[in-house]
Each structure stands twice: as structure tokens, then as C-alpha cells.
Amino acid sequence: xxxxxxxxxxxxxxxxxxxxxxxxxxxxxxxxxxxxxxxxxxxxxxxxxxxxxxxxxxxxxxxxxxxxxxxxxxxxxxxxxxxxxxxxxxxxxxxxxxxxxxxxxxxxxxxxxxxxxxxxxxxxxxxxxxxxxxxxxxxxxxxxxxxxxxxxxxxxxxxxxxxxxxxxxxxxxxxxxxxxxxxxxxxxxxxxxxxxxxxxxxxxxxxxxxxxxxxxxxxxxxxxxxxxxxxxxxxxxxxxxxxxxxxxxxxxxxxxxxxxxxxxxxxxxxxxxxxxxxxxxxxxxxxxxxxxxxxxxxxxxxxxxxxxxxxxxxxxxxxxxxxxxxxxxxxxxxxxxxxxxxxxxxxxxxxxxxxxxxxxxxxxxxxxxxxxxxxxxxxxxxxxxxxxxxxxxxxxxxxxxxxxxxxxxxxxxxxxxxxxxxxxxxxxxxxxxxxxxxxxxxxxxxxxxxxxxxxxxxx
Amino acid sequence: xxxxxxxxxxxxxxxxxxxxxxxxxxxxxxxxxxxxxxxxxxxxxxxxxxxxxxxxxxxxxxxxxxxxxxxxxxxxxxxxxxxxxxxxxxxxxxxxxxxxxxxxxxxxxxxxxxxxxxxxxxxxxxxxxxxxxxxxxxxxxxxxxxxxxxxxxxxxxxxxxxxxxxxxxxxxxxxxxxxxxxxxxxxxxxxxxxxxxxxxxxxxxxxxxxxxxxxxxxxxxxxxxxxxxxxxxxxxxxxxxxxxxxxxxxxxxxxxxxxxxxxxxxxxxxxxxxxxxxxxxxxxxxxxxxxxxxxxxxxxxxxxxxxxxxxxxxxxxxxxxxxxxxxxxxxxxxxxxxxxxxxxxxxxxxxxxxxxxxxxxxxxxxxxxxxxxxxxxxxxxxxxxxxxxxxxxxxxxxxxxxxxxxxxxxxxxxxxxxxxxxxxxxxxxxxxxxxxxxxxxxxxxxxxxxxxxxxxxxx
Numbered sequence: 077x078x079x080x081x082x083x084x085x086x087x088x089x090x091x092x093x094x095x096x097x098x099x100x101x102x103x104x105x106x107x108x109x110x111x112x113x114x115x116x117x118x119x120x121x122x123x124x125x126x127x128x129x130x131x132x133x134x135x136x137x138x139x140x141x142x143x144x145x146x147x148x149x150x151x152x153x154x155x156x157x158x159x160x161x162x163x164x165x166x167x168x169x170x171x172x173x174x175x176x177x178x179x180x181x182x183x184x185x186x187x188x189x190x191x192x193x194x195x196x197x198x199x200x201x202x203x204x205x206x207x208x209x210x211x212x213x214x215x216x217x218x219x220x221x222x223x224x225x226x227x228x229x230x231x232x233x234x235x236x237x238x239x240x241x242x243x244x245x246x247x248x249x250x251x252x253x254x255x256x257x258x259x260x261x262x263x264x265x266x267x268x269x270x271x272x273x274x275x276x277x278x279x280x281x282x283x284x285x286x287x288x289x290x291x292x293x294x295x296x297x298x299x300x301x302x303x304x305x306x307x308x309x310x311x312x313x314x315x316x317x318x319x320x321x322x323x324x325x326x327x328x329x330x331x332x333x334x335x336x337x338x339x340x341x342x343x344x345x346x347x348x349x350x351x352x353x354x355x356x357x358x359x360x361x362x363x364x365x366x367x368x369x370x371x372x373x374x375x376x377x378x379x380x381x382x383x384x385x386x387x388x389x390x391x392x393x394x395x396x397x398x399x400x401x402x403x404x405x406x407x408x409x410x411x412x413x414x415x416x417x418x419x420x421x422x423x424x425x426x427x428x429x430x431x432x433x434x435x436x437x438x439x440x441x442x443x444x445x446x447x448x449x450x451x452x453x454x455x456x457x458x459x460x461x462x463x464x465x466x467x468x469x470x471x472x473x474x475x476x477x478x479x480x481x482x483x484x485x486x487x488x489x490x491x492x493x494x495x496x497x498x499x500x501x502x503x504x505x506x507x508x509x510x511x512x513x514x515x516x517x518x519x520x521x522x523x524x525x526x527x528x529x530x531x532x533x534x535x
Numbered sequence: 536x537x538x539x540x541x542x543x544x545x546x547x548x549x550x551x552x553x554x555x556x557x558x559x560x561x562x563x564x565x566x567x568x569x570x571x572x573x574x575x576x577x578x579x580x581x582x583x584x585x586x587x588x589x590x591x592x593x594x595x596x597x598x599x600x601x602x603x604x605x606x607x608x609x610x611x612x613x614x615x616x617x618x619x620x621x622x623x624x625x626x627x628x629x630x631x632x633x634x635x636x637x638x639x640x641x642x643x644x645x646x647x648x649x650x651x652x653x654x655x656x657x658x659x660x661x662x663x664x665x666x667x668x669x670x671x672x673x674x675x676x677x678x679x680x681x682x683x684x685x686x687x688x689x690x691x692x693x694x695x696x697x698x699x700x701x702x703x704x705x706x707x708x709x710x711x712x713x714x715x716x717x718x719x720x721x722x723x724x725x726x727x728x729x730x731x732x733x734x735x736x737x738x739x740x741x742x743x744x745x746x747x748x749x750x751x752x753x754x755x756x757x758x759x760x761x762x763x764x765x766x767x768x769x770x771x772x773x774x775x776x777x778x779x780x781x782x783x784x785x786x787x788x789x790x791x792x793x794x795x796x797x798x799x800x801x802x803x804x805x806x807x808x809x810x811x812x813x814x815x816x817x818x819x820x821x822x823x824x825x826x827x828x829x830x831x832x833x834x835x836x837x838x839x840x841x842x843x844x845x846x847x848x849x850x851x852x853x854x855x856x857x858x859x860x861x862x863x864x865x866x867x868x869x870x871x872x873x874x875x876x877x878x879x880x881x882x883x884x885x886x887x888x889x890x891x892x893x894x895x896x897x898x899x900x901x902x903x904x905x906x907x908x909x910x911x912x913x914x915x916x917x918x919x920x921x922x923x924x925x926x927x928x929x930x931x932x933x934x935x936x937x938x939x940x941x942x943x944x945x946x947x948x949x950x951x952x953x954x955x956x957x958x959x960x961x962x963x964x965x966x967x968x969x970x971x972x973x974x975x976x977x978x979x980x981x982x983x984x985x986x987x988x989x990x991x992x993x994x
Binding site: 083084088089091093096111112113116118119120122123127128139143144145147151152155156158164165167171173175182185186188189190193195196206208217218226229231232233236240244354355356358359360439440441444452454457459467468470471475487488 | 542816916
């Protein structure tokens with residue numbers, strides 16, 4: 077009998093019933109709100125070709141992909157070849173598939189693949205993704221994303237809709253203090269140009285700016301220097317991206333101030349941000365958006381507006397998104413503009429746990445059927461009848477004293493125990509014990525549900 | 536622009552909205568029925584340690600596991616070491632984790648890990664599993680299992696409960712012709728002994744018998760011979776396992792006939808089967824169980840009763856399960872008896888598709904909000920109000936002629952179009968067009984839901 081570890085692997089988790097109930101509560105609100113906004117569900121496979129995944133997520137993303145090892149002959153061949161050539165085998169010889177890293181790239185593949193999707197495809201998707209990141213509080217290697225995306229239009233109404241959908245989810249879950257931080261990739265690029273940074277260093281500068289919340293102003297300055305950007309340019313860039321305020325009131329001031337400090341392409345991006353702020357005014361995202369010129373978002377596929385949701389007390393973001401007009405075209409068929417927003421399920425749960433934001437939730441059995449000195453096939457018959465009435469019923473599985481069975485009903489958290497002995501069997505009845513009040517009464521088997529749940533059975 | 540494949544990898548699938556609706560319909564029935572039987576949900580990680588997975592699934596299972604490639608240093612080290620030693624690297628150096636292969640082994644790990652679970656842990660689990668098997672009709676490399684298990688008791692009531700739960704699911708989905716095939720691992724072992732096969736060839740003989748439905752009597756005879764079992768023993772074994780009938784009526788005859796042809800341990804197993812048949816009589820599995828002495832089940836962890844569900848017209852099984860009293864103990868802590876049953880979601884769906892067994896299902900937007908010559912923030916405001924009424928609303932995202940927008944409403948399958956122009960904006964109303972009858976009427980924005988769904992809004 078080997079003593080192997082029974083813990084899940086690092087960064088992975090088991091969900092016991094109480095966890096599942098909380099996760100389901102959140103996911104059902106997400107689903108309902110997304111559907112009310114006209115989004116329809118899709119799901120994509122856990123395993124994708126590496127050719128689909130690689131080169132979409134930026135310099136750090138590719139490193140964090142989980143790869144699936146080749147099998148049998150497909151594995152033996154490259155290993156033997158490397159040995160014959162007297163060199164170590166290399167990673168790309170050992171795997172051509174990986175685990176889903178986000179839900180956006182698979183959506184882009186789906187839109188490129190299926191010709192008969194609606195022209196404006198509004199899809200939502202709630203599935204786990206995997207990243208070989210360092211685990212931490214609210215950071216796991218397997219976690220769920222809840223995405224909404226609209227493909228097929230460049231209209232800012234699409235931005236407004238995805239922001240409205242996620243804001244509405246958070247409202248419905250009871251969050252009253254979240255903020256959607258907003259920026260535009262073209263504005264970032266304009267600020268980088270205005271700081272005198274060379275075009276070829278642009279993505280490198282973006283990666284550095286993206287770390288502002290983690291390593292602070294001085295850290296980013298240092299990182300920019302390490303990336304061969306001059307001290308003067310680094311300062312000029314940070315002066316621009318850090319003009320942001322932290323309230324909606326300052327949005328106009330921030331945009332006005334930046335207008336004077338960027339080129340015409342930058343001004344165009346600022347106009348788009350102004351339009352979007354105007355558009356969402358009377359929707360669920362109204363009053364929630366704060367212009368944040370320092371927001372960069374790590375993923376490399378964004379091309380327009382970018383978003384991030386923050387909540388006081390949560391390190392990092394609760395979700396993010398943006399416009400990615402070139403990603404679907406990377407699959408080589410045609411260019412299709414798109415914008416999306418992703419909520420992080422675990423990020424929502426970690427805050428809801430801390431703030432105790434859940435309604436009462438239960439799914440366990442409400443009745444434990446206890447029995448003594450009756451044929452077991454009759455116990456099954458009674459359980460079958462109670463379940464047909466819509467009750468959640470567990471049968472005590474072993475012969476034993478009724479007292480012991482009742483103690484188990486308490487331990488298992490059942491609201492009621494139903495006791496069945498020779499007398500009850502003869503009378504076609506059950507002795508029902510309320511586990512909270514300890515009251516007992518005798519009921520005909522056929523009347524248990526209508527007695528315990530008079531409201532439910534009337535409908 | 537690289538032209539990469541946009542298909543999912545072989546054996547994997549994308550699910551578009553209509554697929555998701557069907558899958559959800561089945562899963563929600565499964566969930567409801569399992570909960571009515573007192574089972575509670577858990578979920579386990581996609582990635583497990585290979586030490587958890589290996590050696591549990593039998594000779595073929597270990598071959599079909601997906602392994603996750605080591606990363607960075609953990610990969611470089613063994614590859615360099617192999618190169619330095621002038622040999623090819625080996626598989627076990629390149630991975631120590633794999634993808635979930637079933638839901639039973641993870642449950643066993645969970646029961647061994649968490650000390651505070653109920654003594655009789657009745658859990659259900661609906662999650663995908665991965666097997667690098669040859670894809671075929673209804674056979675995929677990523678597929679969902681819907682499992683119920685009861686741990687902590689040797690009572691046959693547990694067998695009766697898991698059989699009842701899956702039978703009740705199939706009833707509720709509308710299946711009226713399924714059969715639960717039943718056998719017992721100890722009866723199989725007794726038949727193998729009675730055929731004069733050596734104990735060390737027992738598991739090998741089981742693997743051969745398991746192929747009966749695929750390769751037939753002659754194929755199994757040949758396979759048994761290849762596994763060093765004499766022709767006489769092979770014939771003697773097949774004579775015994777093939778006494779089975781195909782209806783419940785013959786159960787007694789089959790068991791009586793076998794009683795005379797096995798040793799006392801075999802007779803004990805036969806008695807357990809008789810007891811179980813008696814126990815389920817008045818439950819959902821009553822009349823569904825057929826004793827099948829040729830049923831072997833591939834997985835090596837079974838120790839007692841084994842089950843398999845078959846349906847006319849479906850090649851292979853719709854689900855299976857059995858008792859596995861030693862598996863949890865393999866994690867080195869303590870022995871905990873257990874029994875479970877697993878339904879294959881895809882197997883259910885493939886038959887329901889063929890037989891068109893679905894109720895009407897829909898989740899797309901019911902209203903397309905069409906607009907012209909009104910400010911877009913007002914369009915968002917009206918959509919927000921309609922959604923607050925519980926309606927599923929899509930906004931046409933671009934400026935354009937109303938006719939074009941109405942055609943899109945038809946293409947998108949919306950039941951209604953809501954038209955908003957300057958007049959409607961002024962009046963606080965909408966022109967609602969029924970897309971099926973083409974009737975139009977004007978409604979105040981606040982009254983749309985109560986007019987379209989008078990029943991729903993009364994509650």
C-alpha cells in the first residue's frame with residue numbers, strides 16, 4: 077500500500093459541496109445576466125493545437141502555457157532522433173498541443189472556423205483555463221473565466237454592451253464599489269510616441285507599464301531603463317500615463333489634459349473614450365468607468381479600448397477585456413473586428429467570501445430515511461415515492477438502532493428524519509421528526525411533501 | 536498572416552449554442568435526479584499527479600492517459616541528463632502530471648484526503664475526462680461523465696441507490712428501453728477458477744472477456760489462447776459466461792444454473808446478486824436489471840457488483856459502474872468500501888439526437904432592439920430597462936436602415952423586434968413587431984414584458 081499524496085497538485089483545488097454551491101450561485105447570476113444581454117453560450121475544448129495558442133498572449137503568456145506530451149511513437153521518434161544526433165531533445169519536438177489559456181483565442185478560432193455564425197456574434201463562455209503561474213491568494217493554475225464578446229462590428233455600442241453586461245453581473249451579485257478602469261491601446265501608443273520611444277520598443281514599453289500596480293513607479297522606471305529606453309523618455313512616458321485620477325469626475329479633466337500631449341492618432345483614441353463614456357451613461361456601467369491612462373493589460377492582442385475591473389481590498393483585477401480587431405484575422409481567413417470582457421470567477425468568489433455576500437444556499441438531502449425491522453425493498457419503495465414528490469431523500473444504508481440513525485441525520489445536516497418501522501409500514505405512514513424543533517408527527521407516505529412544503533406543492 | 540488550422544484537435548469538439556442547450560438540458564435533469572437521491576456535488580482538478588492516476592485503470596488505461604509536459608528547468612534537466620548519458624530521455628522523466636481519466640479515482644483521493652466528510656459520503660460529479668483513445672461515433676477524447684458514488688458502506692442498499700439514481704435519470708429523459716446489465720467480479724473470478732485457469736492469469740482472462748461485445752466469441756477464444764490459456768479452459772470459461780439471457784425473466788434461471796458450476800465464493804457472489812435484484816424491485820431500477828455473466832468492465836479497480844447500461848441501437852454502453860472496496864485504501868490511509876455508477880453524457884446525447892428526444896429549448900435573445908435617428912445612449916437606456924423586466928434583449932450595434940435591422944432580427948431568430956425612432960423616444964414607447972405573425976403594436980417601454988409575457992409577470 078503505497079503512501080502517495082492525496083492533495084491536489086499545487087495551484088489546483090478540490091471543490092467540496094459548500095464550494096460548489098457558492099460557485100454555482102455566482103455562475104447562475106452570470107449566465108442569467110449575460111443571456112439577458114442577448115449573449116448565447118459556446119464551449120471549446122480543453123486541449124488546443126499549440127499553433128492556435130502560441131504568439132497570441134505576449135512574451136510572458138507563451139511561457140505559462142501547459143503543453144501536452146506526445147504519446148507512444150510520436151514521442152519515441154523525436155527522443156530517439158535527438159539521442160542519435162547527440163543532443164538534448166527540445167520542447168517543440170515533444171508537444172504540439174496545449175491547455176486552453178484564455179477564452180478569447182478559442183473564440184477567435186471558432187469565428188474563423190464556422191461560416192454560419194450570426195454576423196454580430198454575441199457569445200458568452202464560462203470555462204476553466206490553465207496557466208502555469210506562481211499560485212497565490214485568489215491566484216490559481218486552474219481557474220474559471222466568464223467571458224462576453226461581440227464579433228463583427230467596430231461600433232462602440234459593442235464596448236458599451238460588454239461593459240454593461242459585466243457591470244450588471246456585479247450589481248446583481250451585490251457589489252456596490254467596483255470600478256471599470258478604461259484606456260485605449262492607440263492612446264498608449266500615442267503616449268509612447270510622444271515620449272520619444274522608438275516604435276520597435278513599443279510592445280516592450282507596454283509590458284513594463286503593465287507592471288505599475290505590482291512594482292510601482294520606480295520599479296517601472298527601472299524596467300523601462302532595462303529595456304533600453306532612455307531615462308528622459310521613461311520619465312516622459314510615466315508623466316503621461318500617471319495623469320489619471322481615481323473618480324469619474326476627473327474623466328473629462330484627464331482626457332482634456334492628455335489631448336494636448338499626444339498626436340492626432342492619440343486624439344482620435346481620446347475621442348473614442350469620450351464617446352464610450354457618453355454611451356454608457358444610462359446603462360449599468362454608468363458612473364462606474366474611470367479613465368486610467370496607465371492601464372496597459374498584458375495580453376498582446378488588444379487594439380482599441382481596454383478595460384479592467386477593480387474592487388477595494390482586492391489585489392489585482394476582478395476582470396478585464398478590450399477590443400482586438402486583428403486576432404480573428406490571425407487565423408488567416410478574414411479580418412473580423414471584436415471586443416470582449418472577461419470576469420474572473422475566483423476573484424469574485426474571494427471577495428464574496430471575505431464580505432460574506434452569499435444568500436442561504438443548500439443542496440444536500442432534506443430527509444434522512446431511517447428504518448428498522450422492515451424489508452429493505454420496502455425502504456427503497458418509500459424513498460422512491462418521496463423522491464417522486466420532489467423531496468431530496470437519503471436512505472440510511474445500514475441496519476442499526478434508530479437513535480444512531482437519527483444522530484447521523486443531525487451530522488448530515490438533514491432538516492427532517494423520516495422513521496419507518498413495522499407499524500409505519502403496515503399503516504403506509506412515516507414518523508417525521510423535525511431535526512430543528514425535535515417535533516414528531518405521523519404522516520401518510522403520499523402526503524409528506526405537501527405537508528413539509530405546502531407552498532411548493534400548491535403550484 | 537499564417538494559415539493555421541481552425542478546427543479543434545482530433546477527438547475534441549466545439550459546442551455552439553444549440554449543442555450547449557441540449558447538453559444543459561441533460562445535465563440539469565441529471566443534477567436534479569441525483570440531488571433528489573441525496574447526492575451532493577464535488578469537483579476535482581483537471582490535472583492530477585500521475586502518482587494518483589497510474590496503476591488504477593488496468594493495462595490499457597495507463598496507455599491512454601494524457602501527460603502534461605514538464606516546464607523550463609524541470610524539462611531541461613532530464614533532457615540534458617539523457618543527452619549527457621548518450622540515451623534517449625524516457626517518458627517518466629518528462630511528466631509527473633496527467634489529465635483526469637475518470638471521476639472515480641479523484642473521488643477516492645478526495646475521500647482519503649478530507650477527514651471531515653460524512654461517514655456515508657454520497658457524492659455526484661459531472662465533469663469532463665480525457666482519454667487518448669481512437670475517436671469514433673459517440674467516442675471522443677474529451678467527454679463528460681456524470682457519476683454517483685456512495686463511500687463508507689458495504690451495504691447492498693448502496694448498489695440499489697446508485698442503480699436507482701441512474702435509472703431514474705434515464706426515465707426522466709424519456710428512455711423507455713434501457714437495460715442495466717449486472718455481474719459480480721467474485722462470480723467472474725469463480726468462473727475463471729472453475730474453468731481451470733491459473734490465478735496469475737485471472738486479470739488477463741478478464742481483459743479478454745471484456746472484449747466479447749467487440750470481437751465476439753471466436754475472437755475472445757483466440758485472445759484467451761494468445762494469453763496462454765488452454766483451449767479447454769477457454770471453452771469452459773466461455774460456456775459459463777455465456778449462459779446469460781437478455782431479459783429479466785431469465786435472471787433466476789441464469790443464477791440457478793451458475794450456482795451449480797462455481798465454488799462457494801462464487802455462490803456467495805450469486806447470493807449478493809439475488810439480494811440486489813430483490814432490493815431494487817420497487818425502485819426506478821426495478822425491471823431494468825439483467826444478469827450478464829459475460830460482463831467484465833475494463834477498469835481494474837472493481838471488487839464486487841459491476842454494472843453497465845445498454846440501449847438498443849447504441850454500440851457500447853451508456854454508462855457503467857461497480858463496487859471498488861480497495862481503491863480508496865490504495866492511497867495508503869485506510870480502507871473505505873465504495874460503489875458508484877457513471878453515465879456518459881455524450882452517449883446519452885448521441886441517442887437523444889437520433890431519436891429527437893429534446894423538448895423545445897431556447898436561450899438566444901427574444902427581442903432585437905432596432906433604432907434610427909436617436910442618440911445611442913438612449914438606446915442603451917431602453918435596453919437596460921427592458922432587461923430589468925427580465926427580457927433577453929440584443930441591441931443592433933450599428934447605424935442602418937430599419938429594414939436591414941429587421942432582416943437581421945429574422946436571421947438571428949428573435950421572436951420580436953422593438954423599433955425605436957424619434958417619435959417613440961419622445962413618447963417613451965416602442966413599436967413591437969412580432970416576427971412570426973408580423974403584427975405590430977406600440978407599447979410603453981415599461982410595459983413590454985408584462986404585455987409579451989403576461990403569465991410570467993403575474994407571479
